[in-house]
Amino acid sequence: MSQTPKIALEEHFMHPDFVQYFATTSTNISPALFGKAKDALLDFGDRRIEAMDSIGVEKAVLSLSGPGVQAEKRVDTAVQLARKVNDFLAEEMAKKPDRYGGFAHLAMQDPAGAADELERCVKDLGMQGAMINGQTGGTYLDDDRYAVFWERAADLEAPIYIHPNNPPERVHMYHDHPELYGPVWSWTVETATHALRLVFSGTFDRFPGAKLILGHLGENLPFMLWRLDSRWEISNRGDMTLDLKPSDYFKRNIWLTTSGMCDDVPLRCSIDAMGQDRIMFSVDYPFEHPEEAGKWIEAAPLSDDERQKVCHQNARSLLGL
Ligand code: MN
DSSP, X not given: OOOOOEEEEEEEEXXXXXXXXXGGGTTTSOHHHHHHHHHHHHOOSHHHHHHHHHTTEEEEEEEEOSSGGGGOSOHHHHHHHHHHHXXXXXXXHHHSTTTEEEEEEOOTTSXXXXXXXXXXXXHTSOOOEEEEOSOBTTBOTTSGGGHHXXXXXXXXXXXXXXXXXXXXXXXXXXXXXXXXXXTTTHHHHHHHHHHHHHHHTTHHHHOTTOOEEESHHHHTGGGGHHHXXXXXXXXXXXXXXXXXXXXXXXTTTEEEEOTTOOOHHHHHHHHHHHOTTSEEOOOOTTTSOHHHHHHHHHHSSXXXXXXXXXXXXXXXXXXXX
């Protein structure tokens, strides 16, 4: 079968020194998958390349499997380890420059340092942006302390991918429902809320060039755009103001990937809600099956133009590939 060329951008790896942080997510997925995933994550060779080739992925933009140093309490340690893993990723990218890109891993505990490290990763190491695993020490990216970071990201035109992670505390509504805590549901709530904090805080008014990527076809948000606009008008919002309607930021500052979502209905919804230039194919390797994602997107109800855009053209233009 001929394959549409693809770029995939939620594709994870592991560094041996980060397994302890990765293990903090073991409460979210079954022990059997956790063990298998670790081996695949550590491989940068035949196994990963074969998985990419099997579905026509020409380039995978790699990112450390979370939460990484965002779970580290000591700021100096977080800063040093983030730098170490970025140098490590850059070495792997250099071995296969046609096949691997990279998203920087950043110690958000130090916002100005994270801005500098993002710049180093983009300008010196050839990376395409950064991936941030949700909150850091209970702080979300709309906090004023991150203005220095967003300013630099916008200047660099570097997209920031918010990847799910757990909230700082386990809220009562998940009591007695461990299955809802993690990828089934709580990660969606957490990550969608994080994105909405950025929209409603006016981060994209202050930094109109900032670029945000969300996985999982936008964590349910494309379905909600009309209601976000309509209810914002009547919300108890104090003196908050926005230059644009909430939905407008989704069509200017936000892009989505199909990571971990192989379903026509949310794909069509996302394209129809946000436009055909903002949706990008991804797998979420090794947590999802490449062949399932590849077969799905080839057969999905898209026009030829839409399929080319989703599979590779949108990622090429957003990431400057
Ligand atoms: Mn992922």
